Amino acid sequence: MPKSKTPTKKKLLGGENSKAEDVIREVRSIADPKSVEILSRFFKTGKGEYGEGDLFLGVKVPSLRKISKSFKGLPLPELQKIVKSNYHEERLLGFFILCEKFQKTPEEEREQLHLFYLKNLKYVNNWDIVDLSSREMIGDYLLDKKRDILYKLVKSNNLWERRVAIISTYAFIRKRDFKDTLKISENLLTDKEDLIHKAVGWMLREVGNRDLKTETDFLDKHAHKMPRTMLRYAIEKFPEKLRLKYMKAGKE
Structure with missing residues (x-):
């Protein structure tokens, strides 16, 4: 044998x-x-x-x-x-x-x-754990499902849960589905945390990478009240002339 x-x-x-x-x-x-x-x-x-x-x-x-x-x-x-x-x-x-x-x-x-x-x-x-897991474990899972959990998380008092809410939408952005990213971004415009400002700006930039008009329409409506860091992240890849336009429109 x-x-x-x-x-x-x-x-x-x-x-x-x-x-x-x-x-x-x-x-x-x-x-x-x-x-x-x-x-x-x-x-x-x-x-x-x-x-x-x-x-x-x-x-x-x-x-x-x-x-x-x-x-x-x-x-x-x-x-x-x-x-x-x-x-x-x-x-x-x-x-x-x-x-x-x-x-x-x-x-x-x-x-x-x-x-x-x-x-x-x-x-x-912490931000790295959020960013490296939520897009998959929440975003990908919800691609063809109701997304109520995101609107519960965005209202949380916990910084990381609010970041999960916006970062999870990257899965939708990759499918050119922007509505939840834009709606959650609106909900976070007055957030006090810098890590939320960066996350929202990042996701808006990802929207713009795929559909610039969708992002600029959002900015035309909200740039004047967006935290400076959020706005800078959102327009980071813009042509210089367009970037300066929105920086001037943003709040001081």
Whole structure:
């Protein structure tokens, strides 16, 4: 009889029998303590800042993405342990794994993953985690569905939930469906947070990249009351003459 092959580590990695501990071990094995201070400053973890108290291991995004592909078979109960980690990179990795699972799951079976994301939205608590997960886990899921959840999130007192609301619409923008981006942007015109101003301006710019008239129509109506940062982000790619026109129209 031929000898049975012993499963390799690669084959075992990330399967249904994997545990959260396996993922955490993998991440921490490549942690770079020298990067922790830099990351902590970059993501504003000081007292009173938006990322106050967040902890870092010193792992770069490309490495996290690579690990996520290896562990896409991780069961949701184990994934739950990762997305609630105190460490920023582990939370981000957990949502990368969720996105990998989402991509490999038939559309009719994606609801469970979408609901898991919503249930754990409190751990989507910095701009990079929002930007690298919400477009897929909310935006892509809602492409052919009612979008009421976005209008609930945009009214939230939580900065990150409001950012989720606008960034999720990027999935619609890519399909040349702009109505929700424009409506949510209107709802956020008076928002006080700079990270919301940047996000709205970014999404308006993405609209303009596909349909300049739709964006300029919006700006003609709202530029005079848009926060300066929001406006600058929105018109960043405009021809110089057009950009100056809107900068003059914007509020001081």
